[in-house]
Structures are given as C-alpha cells and as structure tokens.
Amino acid sequence: MSDVLLRGRGVSRDHRLPRTKVFGPAPVRRVLHGADVDIHAGEAVAIIGESGSGKSTLVRILLGLQHATAGTVEFDGRPVRPRGIRTQHWLRRRTGIVLQDPYASLNPRLTVARIVAEPLRSLQIDGDHRRLIGEVLERVGLPHELASAYPHALSGGQRQRVAIARAIVHRPDLLVGDEPMSALDVTLRASILELLRDLQRERGMSLVVVSHDLGLVRHFADRVFVLHDGRIVEQGPTHSLFHHPRHEYTRRLVDAVPRFSRPGAAPSATGDAPRPGADDPSAPRGPGGPASESTTTHTEE
Ligand SMILES: Nc1ncnc2c1ncn2[C@@H]1O[C@H](COP(=O)(O)OP(=O)(O)O)[C@@H](O)[C@H]1O
Numbered sequence: 001m002s003d004v005l006l007r008g009r010g011v012s013r014d015h016r017l018p019r020t021k022v023f024g025p026a027p028v029r030r031v032l033h034g035a036d037v038d039i040h041a042g043e044a045v046a047i048i049g050e051s052g053s054g055k056s057t058l059v060r061i062l063l064g065l066q067h068a069t070a071g072t073v074e075f076d077g078r079p080v081r082p083r084g085i086r087t088q089h090w091l092r093r094r095t096g097i098v099l100q101d102p103y104a105s106l107n108p109r110l111t112v113a114r115i116v117a118e119p120l121r122s123l124q125i126d127g128d129h130r131r132l133i134g135e136v137l138e139r140v141g142l143p144h145e146l147a148s149a150y151p152h153a154l155s156g157g158q159r160q161r162v163a164i165a166r167a168i169v170h171r172p173d174l175l176v177g178d179e180p181m182s183a184l185d186v187t188l189r190a191s192i193l194e195l196l197r198d199l200q201r202e203r204g205m206s207l208v209v210v211s212h213d214l215g216l217v218r219h220f221a222d223r224v225f226v227l228h229d230g231r232i233v234e235q236g237p238t239h240s241l242f243h244h245p246r247h248e249y250t251r252r253l254v255d256a257v258p259r260f261s262r263p264g265a266a267p268s269a270t271g272d273a274p275r276p277g278a279d280d281p282s283a284p285r286g287p288g289g290p291a292s293e294s295t296t297t298h299t300e301e
C-alpha cells in the first residue's frame with residue numbers, strides 16, 4: 001500500500017453536557033472513542049455510520065477543524081493541531097472539504113466565480129485565477145455563464161458542484177466530503193459521487209466520503225471504515241467488508257443495502273458494476289428534496 005497521508009491515533013472526543021447538579025463535575029459524554037485511522041495517498045475511503053455515530057466529529061478532527069480530547073493526528077508526517085488560522089494555513093492548502101448542505105455552504109452575496117476564487121485568494125496561490133476558475137468550473141460540469149450567477153439561481157446539484165469546485169481549485173492532496181450527497185435527490189447523488197471519484201483518479205488525490213448509505217459508497221470506495229457509537233467497529237477493503245463482514249453491526253448495514261445478497265451465494269462483485277446509486281431508488285430523500293440539475297432556479301430552502 002502507498003504512503004500514509006493522514007494518520008489518526010487514539011482520537012477521542014468528549015462533550016461536556018449541561019450541569020444537572022450544582023456541585024460536582026459537569027457530566028461528560030464521549031462521542032469518539034480512540035479512533036485509529038490511516039488514509040493512504042491516492043485512495044478512496046468511505047466512513048460509514050448512522051446519524052450521531054461521530055462521523056463529522058472524526059473528519060473535523062482529522063482536518064484540524066476541531067480539537068480532540070485525546071489522541072494525535074498527522075498529515076504527511078506533520079502534527080495537526082487546531083490552533084488558529086495561521087498554523088492551519090499549510091493544512092488548508094493541502095485539503096479541501098465539501099459539506100452536506102449546498103444551500104448553507106455558499107455565501108449568497110457572492111457570485112460563483114468569487115466563491116470559487118476564495119481559496120485561491122486566502123491561500124495566496126499564484127497564477128491566473130480567472131483561468132483556474134474557468135477550468136475548474138468546466139471540469140465540475142458547470143456552464144461558463146454560471147460564473148457570474150449567484151447561488152440562489154442554481155439548482156441543488158449545481159450548488160454542490162460549485163462547492164466541489166471551491167474544494168479542489170487549489171489542487172489539494174486530500175478531498176473530504178461530509179455527506180456531500182445526502183441533501184440531494186437520489187439521481188443526483190450518483191452523479192456527484194461519480195464526479196468526486198473521477199476527480200480523485202485524475203488528480204491522484206485521496207478522497208474520504210462520509211455517508212450513512214453503505215449502498216451508495218460501495219461502488220467507489222477502496223476501503224470502508226464503519227463507525228458505530230463513536231467507535232470504529234470494522235474497517236477493510238470494500239469488497240471483503242461486503243462479502244465477509246465481521247462485526248454484527250456491519251452485517252446489519254450490509255443486509256440493509258437493497259438488492260445486495262451477502263453470500264453464501266456466489267460473490268457477484270466482478271463484472272457487477274452498476275452506476276452508483278442507480279439501484280437505490282427507495283433511498284430516503286434529504287431535506288433539500290428533489291432537485292433537477294437542468295433547472296436554473298431553486299425555491300426550496
Ligand atoms: N457540541 C456538542 N455537545 C454535545 N454533544 C455533541 C456536540 N456536537 C456533537 N455532539 C454529539 O456527538 C455525537 C456525534 O456527532 P456527529 O459527529 O455530528 O455525528 P454524525 O456526523 O455521525 O451524525 C452526536 O451524538 C452529537 O449529538
């Protein structure tokens with residue numbers, strides 16, 4: 001296996017809860033229990049678990065956006081310590097993140113071009129920014145005219161493409177998507193995931209996608225981490241995790257994936273490569289509701 005790009009060891013996170021008594025310590029809840037994570041250069045990894053299992057907490061700590069209560073994180077051998085913006089400059093230069101909600105994550109007062117330019121400006125990246133922005137918008141599948149549009153004029157899928165353009169414009173080594181598909185309509189989920197995977201391959205980046213949908217990630221992830229109640233209960237190559245899940249919780253997740261029969265029956269994964277998500281029409285819709293990429297207005301909020 002290639003070099004480890006991102007390494008977390010014993011990563012734990014406690015949250016202090018509101019005091020219920022006047023005396024004595026405030027109660028503490030541990031939401032992440034000593035997670036060990038290696039992300040290798042150039043690989044695609046999925047972090048799977050149900051809502052509240054600690055996925056966002058884990059990736060935020062790995063990207064230096066949140067403190068760990070215990071444990072260490074290293075990116076390319078360098079310690080990651082969330083201590084103010086300046087010390088994180090080098091890490092932001094080398095990473096990009098796409099969040100779940102394409103409605104909330106874009107500044108409504110900025111044009112698409114300005115939004116995508118922001119990392120180039122704040123990271124003080126040299127070069128012809130106009131050209132870089134034009135190239136990246138084209139690459140994520142946004143028509144040239146949209147560069148001067150404002151987010152309210154875009155569909156949900158288009159907004160998420162803008163968020164992806166912003167996350168990769170500075171050519172990071174690691175792209176993280178925290179449930180980047182879950183606010184989108186089912187049909188869009190597959191195309192966004194495909195775009196992320198294509199970009200990862202083209203650019204040789206590492207890709208980490210957080211999702212609660214094991215069915216969706218199985219077509220793109222080289223490896224899967226399964227998070228349950230703040231613990232990584234299982235990890236492994238995607239194929240073996242699907243066909244030979246060891247942990248009872250993973251087994252339940254695998255069995256819940258539509259039309260996936262866990263053998264006993266013959267392994268079917270070779271030659272079995274439907275488009276991601278295309279076999280999952282029953283997946284629940286996110287709060288964004290249906291959104292068509294062909295529409296140019298979006299009235300939901
Ligand atoms: N500031 C906080 N105070 C107390 N609990 C928190 C706080 N932030 C997150 N949590 C709890 O930590 C757990 C993990 O949250 P999160 O990492 O967002 O899970 P996921 O992304 O898997 O849905 C959840 O139970 C959540 O309620």
Ligand SMILES: [Mg+2]
Nearest residue numbers: 055056057178
């Ligand atoms: Mg989350």
